[in-house]
Amino acid sequence: MSDTPFGFGLPPEEPDNGDGKKKDPAGGGQGAGGQGGNPFGFPGAGGGGDNPFAAMFGSMNPNDLGAAFQQLGQMLSYEGGPVNWDMAKQIARQTVAQGTADGTKDESVGPAERAAVEEAVRLADLWLDDATSLPSGSTTAVAWSRAEWVEATQPAWKELVDPVAERVGAAMGGVLPEEMQAMAGPLIGMMRSMGGAMFGQQIGQAVGTLAGEVVGSTDIGLPLGPAGKAALLPLNIEAFGKDLGVPKDEIRLYLALREAAHQRLFAHVPWLRSHLFGAVEGYARGIKVDTAKLEDAVGQLDVSNPEQLQEALQQGMFQPEDTPEQKAALARLETALALVEGWVDAVVHAAAKPRLTSADALREMLRRRRATGGPAEQTFATLIGLELRPRRLRDASRLWASLTDARGVDGRDDLWEHPDMLPTASDLDDPDGFVHREHLDFSELDKMLGEAAEQNGPSLKKDNGAEADEKTDGSDDGKGDSDK
Numbered sequence: 001m002s003d004t005p006f007g008f009g010l011p012p013e014e015p016d017n018g019d020g021k022k023k024d025p026a027g028g029g030q031g032a033g034g035q036g037g038n039p040f041g042f043p044g045a046g047g048g049g050d051n052p053f054a055a056m057f058g059s060m061n062p063n064d065l066g067a068a069f070q071q072l073g074q075m076l077s078y079e080g081g082p083v084n085w086d087m088a089k090q091i092a093r094q095t096v097a098q099g100t101a102d103g104t105k106d107e108s109v110g111p112a113e114r115a116a117v118e119e120a121v122r123l124a125d126l127w128l129d130d131a132t133s134l135p136s137g138s139t140t141a142v143a144w145s146r147a148e149w150v151e152a153t154q155p156a157w158k159e160l161v162d163p164v165a166e167r168v169g170a171a172m173g174g175v176l177p178e179e180m181q182a183m184a185g186p187l188i189g190m191m192r193s194m195g196g197a198m199f200g201q202q203i204g205q206a207v208g209t210l211a212g213e214v215v216g217s218t219d220i221g222l223p224l225g226p227a228g229k230a231a232l233l234p235l236n237i238e239a240f241g242k243d244l245g246v247p248k249d250e251i252r253l254y255l256a257l258r259e260a261a262h263q264r265l266f267a268h269v270p271w272l273r274s275h276l277f278g279a280v281e282g283y284a285r286g287i288k289v290d291t292a293k294l295e296d297a298v299g300q301l302d303v304s305n306p307e308q309l310q311e312a313l314q315q316g317m318f319q320p321e322d323t324p325e326q327k328a329a330l331a332r333l334e335t336a337l338a339l340v341e342g343w344v345d346a347v348v349h350a351a352a353k354p355r356l357t358s359a360d361a362l363r364e365m366l367r368r369r370r371a372t373g374g375p376a377e378q379t380f381a382t383l384i385g386l387e388l389r390p391r392r393l394r395d396a397s398r399l400w401a402s403l404t405d406a407r408g409v410d411g412r413d414d415l416w417e418h419p420d421m422l423p424t425a426s427d428l429d430d431p432d433g434f435v436h437r438e439h440l441d442f443s444e445l446d447k448m449l450g451e452a453a454e455q456n457g458p459s460l461k462k463d464n465g466a467e468a469d470e471k472t473d474g475s476d477d478g479k480g481d482s483d484k
Contacts, residue, residue: 082165084200085158089150091201095208096146104212104239106146113234117143120249120256121230124351128260131351133413137267138260139228146211149233153217153224157207159277160222163284165199215240215255218262221337221370222276228267230259244365246358254362257348265343269416276340279333286326334391335425341370342396346404349397367393392428399423399431406435 099105121141128136144152215236217225225231232255241251266273345363352359370393403412415421427434 082162082196082199083158083203084196085154087197087200088157088204088207089154091204092150092208092211093147095205096150096211100212100239102239104235106211107235109143109145109148109234114143116249116252117141117232117234117256120232120252121260124253124256124260127257127351127355128264128347131347131409132261132264133410134264134268134416136260137228137263137265138230141230141232141256144217144231144233146233146235149211149214149217149225149231150207152226152229152231153207156222156224157203160280161199161203163281165196212236216259216262218259221262221341223262223266223273228263230256230263232256232259244361246362250356250358251362254348254352254356254359257352258344258366261344261347261351262340265340265416271419272340272416275419276333276336279329279336282329283326283333286323286329331425335423335428338392338396338428339422341393342398343400345393345397346400349401350404392425395428395431396423399428399434402431402435 096106118141121138125136125138213219213236215233217223217229217231232252234252237252237255238248240255241248244251345367349359349363352363356362371391400412403415415423423431423434
């Protein structure tokens with residue numbers, strides 16, 4: 001993470017303490033209930049205890065002071081939603097421009113790389129036709145730079161992060177003592193603006209870091225890019241394949257298989273995207289903000305030592321409520337992620353195994369990569385209180401493979417017709433029981449209801465309306481009204 005996470009400019013030059021950190025000229029900050037003439041708890045820096053702005057900016061050199069005031073002005077003037085997304089995108093692009101830890105800088109994608117990605121996705125879709133009954137979901141294949149990935153995925157991050165950030169924004173106003181809140185309207189507004197900027201800075205850095213790690217638009221199991229666009233990042237694919245001893249074309253093709261499989265699933269299971277994002281939002285509703293940590297974080301708003309505030313936020317301010325509803329929301333989300341990733345894993349393996357000699361090695365590497373997550377994913381876990389990892393990926397993959405053996409490709413993929421037909425968390429514990437259980441077929445139920453309406457005469461048919469006729473007409477192939 002950057003040393004300037006909240007847009008206050010660089011700290012003054014100070015000698016190291018020997019551990020790579022700068023000395024704190026003020027000796028650290030106090031909590032939000034500061035002492036003396038400093039009612040909002042801003043820590044002092046070189047005297048000026050009665051003047052919080054002197055305390056915040058007094059120790060900075062003139063060159064840094066101008067940048068600090070400019071960025072602070074951006075923070076305080078923000079009047080949008082719970083996250084300052086303009087700032088988030090700006091920081092993400094700055095992080096991308098700095099390059100990754102190994103020194104790799106972002107670069108534009110050339111014509112040859114674009115053509116290679118398009119050909120890999122085309123061939124991947126051809127192979128997947130034998131492994132799944134879901135048709136292609138990729139209308140176009142695109143090769144993105146890291147900066148292009150940042151731009152294309154921001155709407156999805158907004159949908160994921162805003163629900164939690166909304167709770168933090170409300171909590172920022174609650175940091176002040178209750179007796180002061182009635183007469184501190186402008187100050188509360190300022191604190192919410194700062195909260196939006198803080199989130200914007202942190203999310204921007206996390207997205208920018210993640211842009212240096214991802215190889216496509218579906219790496220975390222959620223559709224982050226525009227619908228129908230199968231996207232790969234050639235620069236990151238090259239970094240991913242370094243020292244693997246696997247031909248670059250095979251790596252690109254295997255990753256194209258995964259991207260194209262995700263696209264098929266989200267394109268032809270229309271309820272799936274809202275189901276996953278709804279599960280994230282449902283989980284967010286049950287998260288409570290640790291106001292003590294938030295109060296400390298606001299109280300330590302010291303420009304000369306921004307690491308204190310960054311560390312406070314990275315310790316995590318969000319605590320899931322230990323209620324049956326919250327546990328159910330978490331289980332629903334984890335199971336949904338595992339089922340998506342497990343299906344993709346099983347389908348891609350079926351398509352790649354007969355054709356790629358490196359299929360087993362690449363499969364295992366990607367499984368471990370998803371299980372551990374990178375530093376950016378860990379940052380999101382502390383920021384939004386949620387790890388977007390399929391904890392039961394292997395269990396889900398085995399279940400989908402068993403379903404293929406028992407019911408065939410069509411029988412396996414038919415389960416995506418309705419969320420109630422999917423395996424549950426308990427089914428992952430007993431996959432054989434689920435595979436061999438008589439499964440509920442909603443199209444058959446619709447057919448039976450339609451036939452009953454016909455047999456019971458016009459009165460029942462009138463009550464059920466034309467809907468029963470439509471369901472009866474659409475049930476001949478055993479798939480109901482599903483758009484397959």
